[in-house]
Amino acid sequence: MSDSDFRQRFVFDNLDVRGCIVRLDETCAAIQNTHHYPPQLASVLNEFALAATLLRDSIKVEGSLTIQLRTPGAISLLMADCMSDRRVRAIAEYSNDLLAPDDPIHLNNLGAGSTLAITITPDEGERYQSIVAIEQPTLAACLEDYFARSEQLPSLFRFHADQHVATGIALHALPAHKEKDAATSLDNFDRLRVLLNTLTPEEALTLPATEILLRLFHEEDCRLFDAHRVEFGCVCSSEKSLDAVKALGQDDVKALIAEKQAAGESTLVIDCHFCFQRYEFEFNQLTNLFTS
Numbered sequence: 001m002s003d004s005d006f007r008q009r010f011v012f013d014n015l016d017v018r019g020c021i022v023r024l025d026e027t028c029a030a031i032q033n034t035h036h037y038p039p040q041l042a043s044v045l046n047e048f049a050l051a052a053t054l055l056r057d058s059i060k061v062e063g064s065l066t067i068q069l070r071t072p073g074a075i076s077l078l079m080a081d082c083m084s085d086r087r088v089r090a091i092a093e094y095s096n097d098l099l100a101p102d103d104p105i106h107l108n109n110l111g112a113g114s115t116l117a118i119t120i121t122p123d124e125g126e127r128y129q130s131i132v133a134i135e136q137p138t139l140a141a142c143l144e145d146y147f148a149r150s151e152q153l154p155s156l157f158r159f160h161a162d163q164h165v166a167t168g169i170a171l172h173a174l175p176a177h178k179e180k181d182a183a184t185s186l187d188n189f190d191r192l193r194v195l196l197n198t199l200t201p202e203e204a205l206t207l208p209a210t211e212i213l214l215r216l217f218h219e220e221d222c223r224l225f226d227a228h229r230v231e232f233g234c235v236c237s238s239e240k241s242l243d244a245v246k247a248l249g250q251d252d253v254k255a256l257i258a259e260k261q262a263a264g265e266s267t268l269v270i271d272c273h274f275c276f277q278r279y280e281f282e283f284n285q286l287t288n289l290f291t292s
Contacts, residue, residue: 003023003209004023004025004026005024005229005230005231006023006229007020007021007053007057008020008021008022008209008224008225008226008227008228009224010223010224011222011223012217012220012223013221013222014178015178015179015185015189015192015220016174016175016176016179016185016188017172017173017189017192018172019169019170019171019222020054020058020169020170021167021168021169021209021212021213022053022169023165023166023167023209024046024049024050024053024088024165024166024167024230025165026231026232027049027230028042028046028049028161028163028164029164030232031049031091032163032164034275035091037092037094037163038099038101039162040103040104040105041075041092041094041099041105042163043161043162043166044105044139045078045080045091046161046162046163046165047139047161047166047168048069048079048080048090048139049080049166050166050168051080051143051159051168052065052081052082053082053086053088053168053230054157054170055067055082055118055143056083056084056086057170058170058172061120061122061123061125063083063084063120063121064081064083064084064120065081065118065119065120065121066081066118066120067079067080067116067118068080068116068117068119069110069114070114070115071110071111071114071115072110072111072112072113073098073110073111073114074094074099074100074110075093075110076093076094077091077092077094078090078092079091079092081235083233084123085233086228086229086231087230087234087235088230088232088233089233089234089235089274089275090274091273106137106138107136107139107142108134108135108142109137115134116132116142117129117131118130118146130146132145132146133146138159139159140157143155143157144156147172153173153174154173154189155170155171156169156171156192156193157169158170158197158199160199160201160205162205165205166205167204167205167212169212171189171192171196173185192220195217195220199212199215199216203215209224209227234275234277236272236274236275236279238279241270241281242281242286242289244270245270245281245286246289250290253287253289253290254287256268257283257286257287260283266282266283267280267281267282268280268281268283268286269281
């Protein structure tokens with residue numbers, strides 16, 4: 001497999017730790033090509049795409065995982081989805097006037113009332129959501145805090161991204177099996193933390209995955225599994241667009257049609273904000289939504 005746009009799991013044969021590495025190249029390009037984000041915003045949005053892909057790898061149910069940040073500040077929305085088939089999409093909403101072009105983006109400095117949430121939407125069953133505390137400047141650090149509080153086992157996340165390419169690594173401690181002594185197990189995980197911290201952004205964004213893991217963990221028994229392709233992809237459709245219209249309710253849809261007709265328009269046009277796919281509907285298609 002090409003060393004571009006993949007997800008690859010690995011384990012440490014002598015440690016109670018599993019990991020995953022993700023590289024996004026063409027996916028980052030597709031996200032950027034549809035919206036042309038400022039460089040620092042594109043980098044952070046690519047980190048969200050990494051996070052969605054790595055977190056989706058950790059759940060066993062079929063369905064999608066969304067990580068979403070809403071703030072009252074210059075960046076009102078950062079969101080990324082990863083589906084079961086490893087299609088990834090991401091979007092940001094921001095104010096050009098309020099977003100300083102060169103200032104770093106710190107998540108814990110985007111305004112009071114900001115909310116970071118992880119939502120899992122199974123193909124079958126109820127969706128469920130977890131709120132992630134925003135007490136750290138980076139998404140990786142916020143996720144580490146979240147896992148420490150909710151899973152009771154430590155996890156490490158390292159995201160390296162610019163506007164063109166992104167690489168992410170996650171390490172998750174597992175329940176004691178190979179090492180029964182808790183103190184030794186914690187020391188082992190701390191050793192991996194130190195090794196992971198030696199990875200430079202240049203190495204993360206240029207080296208192949210196998211070289212990155214060899215460079216970091218050459219003294220550990222690290223075993224890689226097969227890599228799987230990741231790609232940019234949207235889940236929008238004509239049917240989902242009509243479902244969104246129907247959710248407005250019959251009265252609001254009638255008012256919308258009247259407004260469009262008064263403006264001399266003969267159809268309703270809906271554009272997907274992720275991929276810019278355009279859907280166009282005749283008014284009778286909208287009124288038929290409410291006929292039995």
